[in-house]
Structures are given as C-alpha cells and as structure tokens.
Amino acid sequence: MPTEKADHRALAARLEQRVFAEPAETPPQLRQDMGRRAAGGPPIAPPYDDLARQIGAAAYRVTDAQMAAVRQLAGSDRAAFELVAAAAVGAALERWKAGLAAIDEASLP
Numbered sequence: 034m035p036t037e038k039a040d041h042r043a044l045a046a047r048l049e050q051r052v053f054a055e056p057a058e059t060p061p062q063l064r065q066d067m068g069r070r071a072a073g074g075p076p077i078a079p080p081y082d083d084l085a086r087q088i089g090a091a092a093y094r095v096t097d098a099q100m101a102a103v104r105q106l107a108g109s110d111r112a113a114f115e116l117v118a119a120a121a122v123g124a125a126l127e128r129w130k131a132g133l134a135a136i137d138e139a140s141l142p
Contacts, residue, residue, distance in 0.1 A: 042133075045126060045129060048122060048126075049122070049126060052064065052068070052118060052119055052122045053065045053068055053119065053122075053123075057115050058109065058111050058112045058115055059107060059112045059115045059116055059119075063081070063116065063119075064115060064116065064119035065119070066081070066085075067081060067084075067085045067116050067119040067120040067123060068085075068119045068120060068122060068123020068124075068126070069123060070082060070085035070086060070089065070120070070123070071085045071086070071088045071089030071119075071120035071121070071123040071124040071127075072089060072123045072124050072126070072127030073089060073127065079102075080099065080102035080103055080106060081103060081106075081116065083099055083102075084099045084100070084102075084103050084116070084117070084120065085116075085120040085123075087099060088117065088120040088121055088124060089120065089123070089124040089127075092121065092124075095117075100113065100117075103116060103117075
C-alpha cells in the first residue's frame, strides 16, 4: 500500500499557527514571546523569561519553583501549560528550521 509523503513544512507551519496565533487562555503575544525566548530570542518579563530560557536550554532542568511562579502569574494550570508548550514548540521549531537550512545548503550544486 503506497503511503503519502507528508509535507512537513506545511505541518510545521500549521503547528506554529495553532500554538502561537489561535485563541487560547493566554494572549498570543505572550505565547510568541515564550517561543522566541526559548529559541534564543530577547529576554521577556519575569518569571516567564527564566522558564522559557530554561526550556530552550535544558527542559529537564525546569524546577518546581519556576513552574509555580509562572502558574501563579498566569492564573491557572492550563495557562501555564500553554506557555510551557509555546516555549517547547518555539525551541523545537528553531532547531528544526536550522536543520532544514543545513539540508538545503548541502543540497546546493
């Protein structure tokens, strides 16, 4: 049975749209800021900055204190989850795009 080849660039664009732009409990701008910061972007307001930076660098080192601070300011577990997801997706997409650029560069004649 033949399988359809996935359009990974389109799937990544859709993920980016859903995480950073569509309505959610947290404002799109804050989710975008979290994603950019986790990808090495400019600092944002505390305590979001510390969490996003840590997720981008080494997510397994996120502390309970970092999460509690974001949860308290964000107002709920759901809002905190959205921000963690935004940071994780931002960091992942940055790495994925760098990988694509390397592949594209290596494919040049």
